[in-house]
Amino acid sequence: MDAFPPIVRRQREGGLVKFAQRLADGAVIESVIVPMREKEAGKARTTLCLSTQAGCRMGCVFCATGRMGLFRNLTPEEICGQIAAAESLGSRPENLVFMGMGEPLDNFENLVAAIRRLIESRPVRGERPLAYSTRQMIVSTCGLVPGIARLAAAGWKRLVLAVSLNAPNDEIRSRLMPVNRKHPMAELRQALLDYPLRGRVFMAEYVLFRGVNDRREHAAELAEWLRPFRACVNLISYNPAPGPAGRAAAEVLESPTAAEVERFRRWLRAEGQYARRREAKGRRIRAACGQLAGPAGPTAGS
Template sequence: MFDIPPSRVLPALTGLSIDDLSALMADWGQPAFRAGQILDWVWKKKAGTFEEMTNLPAALRDRLAETHRLHALEHSRTQGSADTTRKFLFKLHDGRYVESVLIPANPALYGERSDRRTLCVSSQVGCAYGCKFCASGLAGFSRNLEPAEIAGQVLAAEWLSGERVDNLVFMGMGEPFANFDRLMAAIEIITSEWGLHLGARHLTISTSGLVPQIRKLADHPQQIRLAISLHGATDEVRDRIMPVNKKWKTAELFEALDYWNSRKKQHLTLEYILIENVNDDLEQARILASHARRLKAKVNLIPYNTVEGLDWVRPSEAQCRAFRDILKNAGVSATLRLEKGHDIDAACGQLRLKQETEEGIIEAPAKG
């Protein structure tokens, strides 16, 4: 399952909506209900081959196999860890790689049932936004993922793990809002009754701060959640580590978040990776607390994950706890997320970076 035919690249069924398939069936002279049958095999029954679609006529199965791939991803590798976090590496039709991470809920940290699972999904191959601490953009930006490649990660993760994914976070490789239209097409597939039928409230999109798209999502009718990769409470700090801040300063970003709050009921989440001697100063904590309290936002604090090729260092546990305590004492809901999967190249893009470097697709990034 999830193998790509080597001879040619065809459109994947995982990228088609019910309307797309209905139009195709009409063109082929097939009854309209065939579209629903096909999508049921793809998303509900998780068919691995066209031959498994036994309620379709053989001639229709043959024609689908001639004109379409069943899946857009080829499973390349799975890395598991002692805490049952798993990272999946997928090969794409053009030889590039993308990764997803399946994370079990930790009731001690999140207050959720331990049988709940969150999948971190990628939206691009590489990233153009160049956050200085992130592995995703070390080799630059290659291309946007197509809807079939985005939604296909969820289907593949469920098939490979044998487990239902309860929540999705679009905060893997890439800047999701830089691929907005394809991302929203994938979300339609993921949330539709004919697709994975996962409620929009179980989806979170993370952005480094693309202000126009924040406002655009605020006007979208689905109740999708929003997380901001903030990582600095002031322009001085964000300018140092997040090039996006040179285009949209914190004042513009927070104005967009005020607009979000005026349109949506879901609380914002502010993601904040703690990096020693960069953004872990306790004055940053006090400024962050002021922003979070005004925005009624939750804060996720994440000690920095070591990335090969980068010199950043995670703060001591005592410093991380002191930073968190300032937020909590200010009345902010703050979680210090002692990350899962630290033994499986946990930082976004690391596994893909290693694989593409080994294959000579990209050059090893220079250190610094």
């Protein structure tokens, strides 16, 4: 097993494990091991949610990592080191999702180098390699259009692309996600149309905020925007993510109930758009979507 930065904290909620590693310069990053159940086989599998940056500069108002700002990009070794760390905790993740701290496409070179390293891994002196195929990976982006085009050029047709969409129109999306002011939804849609999905579904992540993006008309607008794609919409109820003060918008966001999420799912289905509710796992230990916020800077304590 490769050497990896030390694990300085570990928390559990059910089968889910969140762990933090301290990097050589003192930065602390978090990763999450998520147990999944393969329905058909009844077989337990695990997914590792990996960080690609210490902090993030994208500033999504609902995200604790975004409120930290960017400390720095992770190196390919630090990205892969999270897998070795997960292995040391007894997990051999089958799937890798680049969805933890940071925007993967904002650290493009190192992300690509890490993926190459994982798919080209070979056994060394009889050790088990950290070998993965791109079909076991999901790269999630907030919509960095130039990065989507560069990823398309890498030619990994089996790599699943997920987009954190969260809004049915520019007005709402720009309020929630500053990236949308630079790359509005029409530009994002064109980048996705140009991406070689080759019949494979792209994942649209949609965090629901009560009274903001969860109305009947929003479902219709979202379905219309997605019409040209084979998309799977993952509906996630907002996970409150307390963090450093200063982002008033985050303080007024509210989570919908499970019934409200289900109602939105039905509206989407009525519009012909496939959608599923994603269970919020790890909220209590702040391991759920948008909650990762281990102190990323070099002054971080253990």
